[in-house]
Amino acid sequence: MNEKSSIIQKIDLCIVQISRIGDVLQTIRALQLFFKGPTTLSILFIGRKEFAGPLEFLLKKYCKHIIYLDFKNNLNRTSEKALLKQYVSDFISSINQYEIDKCVNLSFSKTSSYLCSLIKASQKLGLSRDKDDNLSISDPWCQYVYSVVMRGCWNPFNLVDIFISVLESLKLRQEVTMTILPSEPLRISQNTTSVVVHPFASIDKKRWEVSKWAYIINYLLSNIPNIEIIVVGAKSDTIEGEKLFSDDLIQNCFGKVTNKIGQTSLEQLYEVMRCSSMFMGHDSMCGHLAAIANIPCVTISLGSVRSHETAPYGNENFVIAPKVACYPCYPDTLCNGLYCHKTISAWLVASFVSSFFERIIDKCVTYNAIDSFLDRAASVDIASIILYKSGLDKNNKLFLDPLNIIDADAPMLFRLYYHIIWSFVLEDKEINFSIPPISSLVATEIQNYLEGIKYIFELNVFGEQYSQFVLDECSNKRPQLDKIKSYIGKISEIDGMSLGLKEKFSLLSPIVDYYYVNRTNLPGKNMIQLASNSLLNFKEANCTLNILNEFILKTIEDYRSKQNVFDSEINISGKSPHITEL
Amino acid sequence: MSMNKLIDEILFELKELKKNKKNNARTTVSGEMDQYFELMLLLNLVEEESNEGNK
Structure with a gap:
């Protein structure tokens, strides 16, 4: 054996996740649930510097090696083709310096398919290219993502579960079984209870105007004793944040609202969440971070958000989604009316959240927070939303249980059928759901x-x-x-x-x-x-x-x-x- | 250099690569494909950044 080969490091599993920060967080959540703790496997993570870099503190818990694709910065520095070619070539060499056993591509993009084609590994799962440059997807779960998840909105599974299923299909040498604990119960202290609010999202379609959040914050502070609200967001949310904090309803809150928008790293934000009692926000990466921090989440899903796929992964979380025919739309669907934004009332959300705190404060064990909320909510308001509670099916896969639906519509029924069908077809596992009433x-x-x-x-x-x-x-x-x-x-x-x-x-x-x-x-x-x-x-x-x-x-x-x-x-x-x- | 010019340059090199493939049958297939995949990776990365910038 020569000197060079003696220093080659072996990698049991190489994970390619070059998508955005939310996808990286969902990958981390899958690793967290799949491995349950530190693993003896040698794992290499490949992600983009701008998306995976800020999450290194979490990635390091599971991945001994991390290689960043820092193409954005390189392109900002030079547009010389030769230099960029060299960067790509060096990047590939830095990956192939390892002896990789299994490589899994969880990105599902064209770019990642070419990247995976260049990675030398004994076994590959996910998108890749064959010798004729045709897209090649060998495993059923990845075929499912490419055909069902990426082409429509009838996928019943959370992406975290899909990632776990892909990892399971690799048959890694370490015996692993996935378990998921319910989110920690609300932490109510005698002094002050913190609720983290993230009123922003990556695109306008997915988030309310800030005035609705001003109402919710004001309502919670007025109705729940000893509560503080911490508003979080990225630097790019600062202007919207200023609008929120200049709203009269927030101005009246006398220092009970802390503005941390653009002031925390993701690691600091994670620590803030770990010390908080609840997370509220739209569908965004903050929800996934809250799920990893294991705090209860209430998510308001709007626009193109597919709650079943991207809801923060945890047992007994809640999602409030609009009950309108056009929801969910597609990211490129033009919409001037934002009708789905109007169908969920701010009062409804605030009232729902406050009912949880009332339950704890009253110390009444038999008091059902959801029933109380449903009783209080005006029938018009409640009829225009779907309130989901997350739970686990027999196979430990997350499902969103609609709590306020009298009659199921056709998409809801089919999602239920597909949950059973795909569990059977892709995993040979049987589950049962009762058939909801229909009109x-x-x-x-x-x-x-x-x-x-x-x-x-x-x-x-x-x-x-x-x-x-x-x-x-x-x-x-x-x-x-x-x-x-x-x-x-x-x-x-x-x-x-x-x-x-x-x-x-x-x-x-x-x-x-x-x-x-x-x-x-x-x-x-x-x-x-x-x-x-x-x-x-x-x-x-x-x-x-x-x-x-x-x-x-x-x-x-x-x-x-x-x-x-x-x-x-x-x-x-x-x-x-x-x-x-x- | 603009992003479009960079994309054009990569596309031109890809075209040349395909032309050479036809003319030079002795080139090893795996090496040739790696070269092709690297260029396609570069092209897609540049296009992604270009699309991101146009949003």
């Missing part, structure tokens, strides 16, 4: 999806047939290439038609997209292996559609039986019978 309109809407399932099912049967034709042709003594090409062409046509049906049956998109991405990443070294796997893929897609079909039928059956009971009750009382639309 006649929703029953009609979901019944229409049976037609979409039938169409896609039939297309998949054709897919199976053409895959079988390819196999049959390959087994001939003299296979004809033209025939094989024509069958493959038919499979492409089937893909095109299935993808086309998504427009009419949008809630079926996850299944169509997942199996399409899975099909474009089939393992196989030759035509026979590929065709066999293609056949299997179409069969699996139809099994999944069958499960969904059963769920819809069961929901409609439940609805009808409840309606029958309801109708017979009305008949007994002598009123006219209710006619169901189904």
